[in-house]
Amino acid sequence: MKENFNPDLKNLAYAPDIPGLTFRGYSDPREHERIATIIQRCFDADSVSEVITAGDVGRRFTHLQNFDPTQDVLLAEIYGDLIGYAQMNWLRKSNSDVIFRHHGCVLPEWRRRGIGSTLLVYTEDHLRGLANHAPKDGLRFFEVNLADTESDKQALMEKTGYQPVRYFFEMVRPLDADIPEIELPEGLELRPANPDQYRTIYDAADEAFQDHWGHVPGTDSEYQWWIESPEFQPERWKIAWDNEQVAGMVLNYINDEENERFNRKRCHTEDISVRRPWRRRGLAQSLLAQSLQMFKDEGMEEAALGVDTDNLSGALGLYENLGFHNIKLWIAYRKPIA
Numbered sequence: 001m002k003e004n005f006n007p008d009l010k011n012l013a014y015a016p017d018i019p020g021l022t023f024r025g026y027s028d029p030r031e032h033e034r035i036a037t038i039i040q041r042c043f044d045a046d047s048v049s050e051v052i053t054a055g056d057v058g059r060r061f062t063h064l065q066n067f068d069p070t071q072d073v074l075l076a077e078i079y080g081d082l083i084g085y086a087q088m089n090w091l092r093k094s095n096s097d098v099i100f101r102h103h104g105c106v107l108p109e110w111r112r113r114g115i116g117s118t119l120l121v122y123t124e125d126h127l128r129g130l131a132n133h134a135p136k137d138g139l140r141f142f143e144v145n146l147a148d149t150e151s152d153k154q155a156l157m158e159k160t161g162y163q164p165v166r167y168f169f170e171m172v173r174p175l176d177a178d179i180p181e182i183e184l185p186e187g188l189e190l191r192p193a194n195p196d197q198y199r200t201i202y203d204a205a206d207e208a209f210q211d212h213w214g215h216v217p218g219t220d221s222e223y224q225w226w227i228e229s230p231e232f233q234p235e236r237w238k239i240a241w242d243n244e245q246v247a248g249m250v251l252n253y254i255n256d257e258e259n260e261r262f263n264r265k266r267c268h269t270e271d272i273s274v275r276r277p278w279r280r281r282g283l284a285q286s287l288l289a290q291s292l293q294m295f296k297d298e299g300m301e302e303a304a305l306g307v308d309t310d311n312l313s314g315a316l317g318l319y320e321n322l323g324f325h326n327i328k329l330w331i332a333y334r335k336p337i338a
Contacts, residue, residue: 014121016114020079026069032057034082042105047149051257063225065216066090074122076106076115083107086119088127094215096138100127100337103144111152120160131337141334148329162333166213167309169316171324172266175296175303182289185281188240188247190290201239202226204246208273213308214332231255231268236294238287248274248283250291254300265301272305272315285318292322306330
C-alpha cells in the first residue's frame with residue numbers, strides 16, 4: 001500500500017520565504033470544496049468562462065487515469081488558507097507517446113511571488129518519479145493546456161522551457177440566425193439512445209476520435225466519469241444508426257450552472273464524431289444542424305463547441321460554414337522530459 005506523501009516546506013528548498021507559506025498533500029474529500037473554490041477564482045480572474053464544483057473535483061479525483069490524489073496533488077497554504085494547487089498524472093496516447101500532464105493555479109493576489117514556480121518544480125520532479133513506472137517505448141513530454149487569457153501561466157510555462165504545440169478554438173454560433181435543414185445520408189436514421197447502448201456509444205466515439213491529435217484511449221473508469229457527469233444528457237443526443245451500428249453522433253448538453261453564473265442561454269454541441277465507414281457523406285453536418293434546431297426550439301440563444309485548429313478532417317471549415325466563430329484560443333504546451 002502506498003503511504004500518503006506529506007511534503008513539508010523545509011523539504012522544498014526552492015520555495016520562497018513567505019511568512020505562513022506551507023505545502024502539504026491531499027487528505028480526503030472534504031478538500032474538494034476548497035479546491036473547487038480556488039480553481040473557480042482563478043478561472044474568473046483569467047476570463048475562463050467555466051464553472052467547477054466540488055462534485056467535478058470529486059469525479060476527477062475518482063476517475064482520472066494513473067492518478068491517486070493522496071500521491072499526486074500538492075496544496076499551498078498561507079496560515080492554513082488554501083491559495084495554490086497542483087495535480088499530476090500520466091497518459092499513454094494512441095500513438096504510444098506518454099504525456100505527463102499537470103494542472104495548477106495560484107490565487108491572483110499571491111501570484112508573481114514564486115509560489116507558482118515552486119508548484120511547477122515540485123510537479124516536474126514528482127512526474128519524473130512517475131515516469132519510472134510508465135511505458136518507455138514512445139516519446140515522453142510534460143504537457144499543460146491553457147487558455148489564451150491565462151497570461152501568468154503562459155509566462156511561467158515559456159520561461160521554463162515549454163513550447164506551444166497545438167491550438168484549439170472555442171467557438172460559438174447565435175441561434176437566431178437561420179439554421180439549414182440537412183437530411184441524413186441515405187440508409188441512416190436517428191434513434192434515441194437506450195441505457196443498454198450507452199457503452200456502445202462511448203466506444204464508438206472513442207474509436208472515431210483515435211485519429212485525432214492527442215487521443216487517449218478510454219477506460220472503464222473514465223466511462224464511469226462520463227456517465228456520472230452533469231453533462232451526460234442522452235435525451236439531447238443526436239445519434240445516427242446504420243441498423244445496429246453507430247455511424248456518428250453529437251453528444252449535446254446544457255450546463256445550467258454556467259448559464260446561471262454568466263447570465264447566458266448557451267448549449268454545447270460536443271463530441272461531434274463520425275466513424276470511418278460513414279465519413280465524407282455529410283453526416284456530421286446533418287447531425288450538427290439538427291442539434292442546433294433542437295436547441296433553438298428549447299429556447300437557447302447560442303451554441304458552443306471546441307475544435308482542433310489543425311484537424312485534417314475539415315471540421316473547422318464545417319463549423320465556420322454553419323455559422324460558428326472563434327471566441328477563445330486554447331493552447332497545448334509541451335516540454336520533453338529530460
